[in-house]
């Protein structure tokens with residue numbers, strides 16, 4: 146989202162190469178008398194002008210992210226220099242973890258993961274994502290109780306044939322479809338949660354990160370999900386297992402009381418719930434994916 150221009154140019158240092166002008170997506174900068182100047186009034190503060198300047202004449206935003214659990218290498222990595230096989234190996238080695246140890250995840254680690262999430266792209270650079278962190282098992286159980294209560298209500302409704310019939314007539318058979326696909330599994334999961342304390346929702350995870358956003362961002366869902374993928378990959382590199390919990394996202398979407406319970410403002414939507422912790426399982430090999438065939442449409446002029 147465009148806003149006030151944050152870029153500052155040091156005229157003494159500027160050598161008038163014009164790289165910052167060329168890279169600006171908002172035409173906020175121009176060259177006057179062989180010096181870069183601010184000539185626009187709006188800017189998405191993406192920082193490309195700062196990143197491209199060879200003499201350090203432009204400043205927009207501090208590059209420091211203050212990671213606590215590791216020392217960051219702040220040098221920009223040139224195109225083509227990263228070891229691609231290592232990147233793909235990381236991506237393929239991340240697997241959903243459904244078996245966690247009891248070991249707690251420290252706030253430092255969780256905060257670093259959130260910071261890593263914010264390195265993702267965001268629509269018009271709005272960076273409008275929000276992160277809510279549950280950093281102990283007791284909080285995760287409390288959240289789980291809310292989700293369980295929601296699904297208990299939904300299962301009670303779905304078990305009623307009259308309600309399913311009404312839903313078929315007025316709600317595109319959504320309740321019937323839920324009944325056929327999920328009713329049995331959810332009923333078993335609820336029984337295990339309530340009677341045996343078995344956690345088939347968060348798989349016993351000691352921590353949860355909820356990633357959300359508000360409608361003020363241009364693309365809140367996409368922003369949140371891109372940040373989420375960064376977190377999943379980084380968590381693997383930090384020795385943590387993760388699992389996305391779509392059932393929890395659904396419960397929050399339909400039951401505003403859960404958001405309230407989690408102290409998430411009503412105006413925010415939650416797009417991802419990440420269960421995480423130290424994995425109790427190790428894998429021996431990566432696994433495959435369905436082959437895909439991209440389309441290459443021939444388009445009319």
Ligand SMILES: Cc1cc2nc3c(=O)[nH]c(=O)nc-3n(C[C@H](O)[C@H](O)[C@H](O)COP(=O)(O)O)c2cc1C
Pocket residue numbers: 239240241242243346388389390391392393
């Ligand atoms: C949007 C979304 C929702 C998911 N929800 C759940 C969930 O509620 N519970 C669960 O155990 N796994 C959930 N998963 C994990 C998927 O089952 C998993 O990603 C998939 O089987 C591929 O396995 P992998 O993550 O190990 O590569 C979800 C994944 C996505 C992308």
